[in-house]
Structures are given as C-alpha cells and as structure tokens.
Amino acid sequence: MIDPVSIPQLNKHFRLQWEEAQDCFVLLYPEGMVKLNESAGLILSCVDGVKTVEAIIAELSERFPQVEGIALDIEEFMTTASAQHWVAFS
Amino acid sequence: MTSPPATSPPLWLLAELTYRCPLQCPYCSNPVELASAGTELNTDDWFRVMQQARKMGAAQLGFSGGEPLVRQDLELLVAEARRLGFYSNLITSGVGLTGDRVGALREAGLDHIQISFQSTDSDISELLSGSRKAFAHKLAMAEAVKSAGYPMVLNFVLHRHNIDQIEQIIDLSHQLGADYVELANAQYHGWALLNRDDLMPTKEQLDRAEKITNAWREAHPDGMRLFFVVPDYYEERPKPCMNGWAKMFLAIAPDGLALPCHSARSLPLDFPNVRDHDISAIWNDSAAFNAYRGFDWMQEPCRSCPEKEQDFGGCRCQAFALTGDASQADPVCTKSDQRNQIDAALTAANCHNAVSATMQYRSWSASQNIIASTP
Ligand code: SF4
Numbered sequence: 001m002i003d004p005v006s007i008p009q010l011n012k013h014f015r016l017q018w019e020e021a022q023d024c025f026v027l028l029y030p031e032g033m034v035k036l037n038e039s040a041g042l043i044l045s046c047v048d049g050v051k052t053v054e055a056i057i058a059e060l061s062e063r064f065p066q067v068e069g070i071a072l073d074i075e076e077f078m079t080t081a082s083a084q085h086w087v088a089f090s
Numbered sequence: 091m092t093s094p095p096a097t098s099p100p101l102w103l104l105a106e107l108t109y110r111c112p113l114q115c116p117y118c119s120n121p122v123e124l125a126s127a128g129t130e131l132n133t134d135d136w137f138r139v140m141q142q143a144r145k146m147g148a149a150q151l152g153f154s155g156g157e158p159l160v161r162q163d164l165e166l167l168v169a170e171a172r173r174l175g176f177y178s179n180l181i182t183s184g185v186g187l188t189g190d191r192v193g194a195l196r197e198a199g200l201d202h203i204q205i206s207f208q209s210t211d212s213d214i215s216e217l218l219s220g221s222r223k224a225f226a227h228k229l230a231m232a233e234a235v236k237s238a239g240y241p242m243v244l245n246f247v248l249h250r251h252n253i254d255q256i257e258q259i260i261d262l263s264h265q266l267g268a269d270y271v272e273l274a275n276a277q278y279h280g281w282a283l284l285n286r287d288d289l290m291p292t293k294e295q296l297d298r299a300e301k302i303t304n305a306w307r308e309a310h311p312d313g314m315r316l317f318f319v320v321p322d323y324y325e326e327r328p329k330p331c332m333n334g335w336a337k338m339f340l341a342i343a344p345d346g347l348a349l350p351c352h353s354a355r356s357l358p359l360d361f362p363n364v365r366d367h368d369i370s371a372i373w374n375d376s377a378a379f380n381a382y383r384g385f386d387w388m389q390e391p392c393r394s395c396p397e398k399e400q401d402f403g404g405c406r407c408q409a410f411a412l413t414g415d416a417s418q419a420d421p422v423c424t425k426s427d428q429r430n431q432i433d434a435a436l437t438a439a440n441c442h443n444a445v446s447a448t449m450q451y452r453s454w455s456a457s458q459n460i461i462a463s464t465p
C-alpha cells in the first residue's frame with residue numbers, strides 16, 4: 001500500500017524526458033528506455049522529490065476535474081512504479 | 091530511390107571515438123584491420139552525427155572505442171549529448187580515469203559509466219594475484235565513480251586463462267562496491283576470433299565458473315547483481331544479434347564509417363561514411379543498411395524457420411567470418427549445415443589445454459602486419 005504522506009522520488013539512475021520523435025514521455029536508464037503512456041507521463045512529471053503522494057493527487061485532481069477515479073489511478077501507478085524501481089518513497 | 095517500408099529509427103547510437111587504446115587485449119572486438127581506418131572524426135563531426143541521430147529519435151548514446159578517455163574532447167562531446175537529450179554511457183577500461191576526470195564528466199552531464207576491467211591491464215593481473223598497490227588504485231577510482239553518484243557497473247571479459255579466477259573476480263568486485271557485474275565470455279569477433287582457440291574455455295571451466303557464480307548469488311540474495319554470459323559457441327541457437335540488422339542500433343567507427351553493428355566493418359559491404367552522407371540517408375537509403383533488414387535476404391534453413399523472428403538468423407559477421415557468406419545462418423545454429431565448424435572449435439578447445447604462444451595482442455603494429463600479409 002502506498003502511504004499518502006510519503007514522498008516519491010525518481011530513481012537517480014533514471015531520467016524522465018519528453019521525446020519529440022515518439023510524442024510521449026520516456027524514462028531513460030542505462031540499458032534502455034520505457035515509453036510511458038499519457039497518464040504515467042503526467043504523474044511522473046509531478047514527482048519532484050518534494051511533493052507527497054497526497055499533494056500529487058490534489059494537484060492532478062484540480063487540473064483534471066473531469067477524470068473520475070484519478071486518486072486510484074495515481075496510487076496504482078505509484079505501486080507499479082515502485083515495483084519497477086522507477087521511484088522510491090521516503 | 092525507394093526506401094523499404096516501415097524502417098524504425100535508430101534508438102541506440104554507439105560512438106566509437108577512437109581505435110587508440112593503452113591496452114592490448116587479445117580478446118578485443120575491434121576489427122583486426124583497425125590500422126587501415128582513416129583519420130578520426132573531429133569534434134564538429136561528432137556534434138553533427140549526434141544532432142542528426144537525435145533528430146531521428148536516438149535516445150541512448152554510448153561512447154566507446156578503443157579507449158574513449160584518450161579523446162581530449164570527451165567532456166565536450168558529453169556536454170553536447172546532454173544538451174541534445176541523450177542518455178549517455180561511457181564504456182571505458184578505466185585506464186586514465188581519475189577522480190578529476192570523473193568529476194568533469196559528471197559536470198558535463200554524463201549519465202552512466204561502465205568500467206570494463208581488462209585482464210591485460212597490469213593492475214588487474216596484479217590484483218588477481220593479490221597486489222595491494224594495484225588494489226588501492228582501483229579502489230580510488232571506484233570511489234570516485236561512486237561518490238559522483240554513479241552506480242558501479244563492472245565488466246570482466248572471461249576466457250580460458252582467467253575464468254578459473256572467477257572467485258577472485260567476484261570478490262574483487264564486491265570489495266570495490268560494485269552494483270552490477272557482467273561476467274561475459276569473449277565474443278569471437280575481431281581480435282578475439284583471431285585468438286579464439288587460445289581463448290575458448292573448456293566446458294568444464296565454464297560449468298565450474300557458472301556454478302560459483304550461482305552459489306555467490308544464492309549466498310547474497312541482496313548483493314550486487316551478477317550477469318554471466320556463456321560463449322555463444324556453447325549454445326544451440328544464435329543470439330538475436332543487434333536485435334536485427336539495422337533495426338535499432340547504429341555504430342559510428344572512429345573514421346566515420348557508419349555500421350549496423352560494431353563488428354560489421356569486416357563484411358564485404360560498402361558502408362557509408364558520415365563525412366559524406368547524413369544519418370537519415372545512411373539509415374534509410376544506403377544499400378549496406380538495407381542489405382539484411384527484414385527476412386527476404388535469408389537462405390534456408392532460416393528462410394522457412396519458425397524461429398527467425400526470435401534470432402533473425404543470428405550474427406551476420408559470424409556467418410561471414412565462418413562460412414564466407416554473410417547471408418547464411420549463423421553457424422552456431424544446430425540447424426546450420428556449417429555447425430561442424432563450431433563443434434570443431436569446441437572439440438579443439440576441450441582437448442588441448444596448452445597455453446599457446448601464438449596469442450596475437452591487439453596493437454597498431456600487429457594490425458599493420460596483418461594488413462600487409464593479407465593479399
Ligand atoms: S578490449 Fe582492450 S584493447 Fe580493445 S579497446 Fe577495450 S581495452 Fe582496448
């Protein structure tokens with residue numbers, strides 16, 4: 001379970017970047033690259049090592065009021081991202 | 091000129107900055123004809139290559155060689171790579187890597203360093219035989235890499251003369267604080283092919299080394315990660331070389347020759363040079379890059395083989411080196427009628443255990459001699 005007051009931070013060996021040629025956010029790391037879908041890209045670009053999960057949920061809910069269940073989506077993504085070692089929580 | 095349909099862009103760019111190298115590894119995968127290469131690309135040439143490849147969508151960039159640290163403009167190249175948005179990797183023997191240089195590279199924006207410890211490096215041979223001085227030197231370098239925030243990624247090339255020291259190699263990596271260690275048997279291209287019969291480990295050696303590696307993994311479930319790579323000669327199917335010819339990987343040799351694989355220089359194709367053409371024309375339109383794309387070039391047994399989409403018929407360079415025809419199946423494949431060549435090499439490796447005096451060390455002059463004696 002992801003603790004809402006924990007702070008996600010991008011694994012320092014990964015770099016998140018917008019790829020013009022692929023029209024999406026990607027995560028770059030020593031052995032390769034993962035293409036992120038739109039929501040994953042949006043969520044990860046909010047991860048700055050300062051904001052808590054709660055704060056990210058609040059921010060994205062405000063930006064996308066029409067999207068239902070956004071909190072659940074974010075928590076799910078954080079679980080995946082943590083399992084993949086893309087982010088760690090403090 | 092018509093391009094073949096749906097060519098995906100190169101994602102990996104390998105910049106072989108130089109063939110110069112302070113070491114003389116007999117298992118070097120550089121071409122044996124390296125002394126015949128033209129003059130090295132200059133800084134601006136490399137800037138142009140990086141810009142063009144990046145524009146096509148390349149995102150991963152490797153700086154290798156030879157020894158890339160001998161290029162005085164390495165920091166400039168790294169900075170440009172960063173500016174363009176590449177994820178940059180330095181592949182170095184670590185000879186010449188100082189704390190200051192690590193700092194400067196970090197500053198320039200280098201993302202990752204892989205240190206390939208070479209057993210011909212006197213430090214390493216001394217280390218494996220227990221020298222404290224050599225150890226202190228490597229440790230200082232490892233600490234510089236770690237304190238700059240890089241993971242410690244080490245690579246050891248294994249062969250019959252060092253594979254029995256696998257325990258010392260693993261211990262050394264552990265003491266240096268490695269995160270990932272590649273224990274990779276030599277790939278038999280270039281100099282390594284020339285010296286193959288002196289480098290190929292026996293089955294017994296290989297099994298022992300694998301067993302020790304597995305035992306270490308079991309004893310240290312949260313320890314550094316070990317990757318063990320067996321020589322493909324001991325496999326029954328070839329590796330999917332480069333994930334398919336000219337599919338995602340683009341190598342540029344020190345003199346600007348564009349290659350779909352760093353070994354491809356040995357093939358009888360007319361490879362384009364980045365001094366004459368831009369990357370997109372090279373990638374999309376050149377005859378050499380289109381030569382083995384897709385499956386139409388294949389002969390039997392590959393052509394009708396259900397596994398062709400997994401291994402793409404293996405390595406073109408290995409097929410050419412061993413059969414004289416680059417469009418044949420990689421002879422590692424047991425379906426190939428040339429597999430007997432691989433088996434013969436294995437038989438030879440497993441029945442003679444003498445240390446041969448014929449090992450050819452990689453050097454400029456050795457390369458010149460080889461070129462002079464080839465008709
Ligand atoms: S394999 Fe050895 S000789 Fe070849 S480039 Fe690397 S360090 Fe130099």
Ligand code: SF4
Pocket residue numbers: 327328391392393395396397398399401402403404419420423424425426
């Ligand atoms: S026959 Fe060709 S395609 Fe089939 S497994 Fe062997 S090398 Fe691969």
